[in-house]
Amino acid sequence: MFRIQSATVLAVGLALSACATLPQQSAPVEVGIAAFNDFHGSLEPPRQAVLAPDGAGGSVAVPAGGAAWLATALDSIRARHPHHLTVSAGDLTGASQLASSLFLDEPTVGVMNRLGLDFNAVGNHEFDRGAAELTRLHKGGCQQLTRRKPCLLESFPGETFALLAASTVDARGRTLFPASGIRRFGKGRAQVSVGVIGLTLKGTPDLVDRAGIAGLTFRDEAETINAEVPRLKAQGADAIVVLIHQGGRQAGNTPDPDGCAGFAGEIRPILDRLDPRVDLVVSGHTHAAYVCDGPGPLLTSAGLYGTMVTDIVLAIDPRTRKVVRRSARNVIVQSVPFTSAKGAVPLTQDVPQFAPDPAIAAYVGRYVDAARAEASRPVGRLSGPATRGDGSDGGTLGNLVADSQLAATHDAGAQIAFMNPFGLRAALVPAADGRVSFGDLYAVQPFGNNVVTETLTGAEIKAALEQGLDDKGPEQVLSASTGFSWTFDRSRPAGDRIVAMALNGRPIDPAATYRITINGFLALGGDGFTVFAGKPGATTGPTDIDAFERWIAATPIRDVPQERRAASLIP
Known part of the structure; x- marks a missing residue:
């Protein structure tokens, strides 16, 4: 009798234990992705207004942007996601504000290192000063490769984030920077992996000085992505994310930043040719904002100059190794009011307000102060x-x-x-x-x-x-x-x-x-x-x-x- 009761209790205990652990093992694992694009060295608020729905069928102009405010917005998004990535879809540097450009965009790299960027895809403007200077910016060092001297305010360690260039290859067919990367989240049976592919548009040679990219070839976007997907899958990637410096835009003059109305652009035929295993495409280049969640991969873009960040969630089933749920919304990085050519752009209660990150503000301030004499010269x-x-x-x-x-x-x-x-x-x-x-x-x-x-x-x-x-x-x-x-x-x-x-x-x-x-x-x-x-x-x-x-x-x-x-x- 005792043995029968013990066996019964043991069996019940095992069953209860299995019931308790099964949901935990099978529950989807959420990975949050904070994404932006076309930052263009916008260390200070760029005096840029972003249009947001006002809740009454109209729109309201919101003053947005600035590295210190962007850092706080990113922190707020990442705080909601125990597992997270921070990514950029190109043009992080180039065509930058004076305080960044005078110093060869070294302060922009310094900001991105400090605010926790994980991956950036090269854009066309990353090549504005040539591939050699882009390589220095990534690896660090003070070798002078342009008219301006590097390392004027501090020694320059280079980028701590991954720079991806899947479609940019040299004469030997080697990519200028890695084509992709992979990150793993969770432990044991609940661990999931996200593969990230980064690349710029095929037309980059038409947008930069060709002398600076001599010997490089920019391959077809869709073919490049489709060749990289099976490599990432072989490494165990459960979700595939593409960071591409190409995009489109919505129809109309005041599009919803979370909408996709009348969407068109040069990224459309690229999407149509993609491997169906691509789950998310973070795009850029057109400086437009949109979220397109229809057939095919989820497509996002966050405008420009750090005025918005896209808060993306991919829920991955650790048993089937597939994305079972996805969502995205653009968060406006409301910062400081300003006066535009059309009049005052005040703060608004229609969207959240962010405080500047003190450490980032102090770092940016060093470069702004150094550039002030030249910038303020009448x-x-x-x-x-x-x-x-x-x-x-x-x-x-x-x-x-x-x-x-x-x-x-x-x-x-x-x-x-x-x-x-x-x-x-x-x-x-x-x-x-x-x-x-x-x-x-x-x-x-x-x-x-x-x-x-x-x-x-x-x-x-x-x-x-x-x-x-x-x-x-x-x-x-x-x-x-x-x-x-x-x-x-x-x-x-x-x-x-x-x-x-x-x-x-x-x-x-x-x-x-x-x-x-x-x-x-x-x-x-x-x-x-x-x-x-x-x-x-x-x-x-x-x-x-x-x-x-x-x-x-x-x-x-x-x-x-x-x-x-x-x-x-x-x-």
């Missing part, structure tokens, strides 16, 4: 704000910059200057007395391109303008200098949309030659304007920002040209 006065257009054209700011580059190259015979709208990074808003500083100008043009004057026929000018409207990428209406006007019709076939061009009131002669000025990026065929590339007899002039500064300073008050020099027959 350069002249403007008659009013110079603002960008709707994204595809440069607006009054594009006019102003084009005029400055024409004036700087008159001695080279320049008759027309063109400016690409994507090269204008911020509006130029003077102080109340009209004063603008060097830092203000730098925020507009942070690239340090030289201006180049070359000879084109009238037919080539038309072909170049057509390339901005050719449906192969985002529309770009080139801003033109004073005296040049042109008209286009979007309803006509691509390649035949320019219907009129004139210089000082006289039609452009297709067979005649003209001296035109552009920045060095366009002169290399950047942004897809290949007509400008490889012209013999080109003359190199001053840097774009030097030309801009001289133009502003040349008169007591520089008038902002308000005329529309490019006209569309169909809005």
Whole structure:
């Protein structure tokens, strides 16, 4: 009897123990992923407004961004997830704020090391100073590879996070940096693994100085990802995450940052070709915000400049080794109020407010203080704000910059200057007395391109303008200098949309030659304007920002040209 009772008790005890442990073993393991993209060295609040739903069917402008506030936002997200990763989808550096760029983006790396970034995929702007300097930025050290001296404020240890470049290979077929990485969470039977693939867009050579990436090839995005998935699966990856510096955007002027309405873009055909085992794609490049959770992988993007972070959850079943649940939302990094060209952007109660992280703020402050003398140096006065257009054209700011580059190259015979709208990074808003500083100008043009004057026929000018409207990428209406006007019709076939061009009131002669000025990026065929590339007899002039500064300073008050020099027959 005693033995029977003992056996029964033992059996019951084992059954109860199994019941108690089974749910724990089989419960999905949640991994939180805090993701952002296109930080562009935005150490200080970038005076950027993010539109958020106001709960009443409209939207509210929220002041956002800044490294110290981003650090706090990341901490708040990670605190909710015992298992977590922090990732970036490229353009962490390049086209940066002055306090970062003056110091070769070393402070941006320092910030990312301190706030706990795990993985960053290379973007096109990581290559702005060339592959050799990017390698130094990753590995550390003080070897001078550019015009500026490194390590001016501190010794530079390099990046403590992983830099991924799956599609960027050298002549031997080796990736410039690792293609992927893997992280494991939990213990025993409840352990799960997340594989991360990082890469930039195939078109990177069209967006950077080709001399800096000589010998490198940028392979097809989907083919690269699909080749890496089975390698990660063989290493035991249960979930596959892709960090890619390519993206799209929603339709409309005020899209929901957590929406996917009318989504389109160059990442769409990449997604359509992906291995179905990819669970999440964190994207960038277009500076747009979206969350697309439909068939295929979950797709996210968090805008730009650290103004948002995407809070992502992947729930992984440790028995089936598959993602069984996923979610994502964009968290606005509300920081400090500011005044834009359109007026005040105050704090709002519609979204959470974040306090700056003291340690990050102190670190950033060292570099901001060091850059302040140069940033605050006055350069002249403007008659009013110079603002960008709707994204595809440069607006009054594009006019102003084009005029400055024409004036700087008159001695080279320049008759027309063109400016690409994507090269204008911020509006130029003077102080109340009209004063603008060097830092203000730098925020507009942070690239340090030289201006180049070359000879084109009238037919080539038309072909170049057509390339901005050719449906192969985002529309770009080139801003033109004073005296040049042109008209286009979007309803006509691509390649035949320019219907009129004139210089000082006289039609452009297709067979005649003209001296035109552009920045060095366009002169290399950047942004897809290949007509400008490889012209013999080109003359190199001053840097774009030097030309801009001289133009502003040349008169007591520089008038902002308000005329529309490019006209569309169909809005």
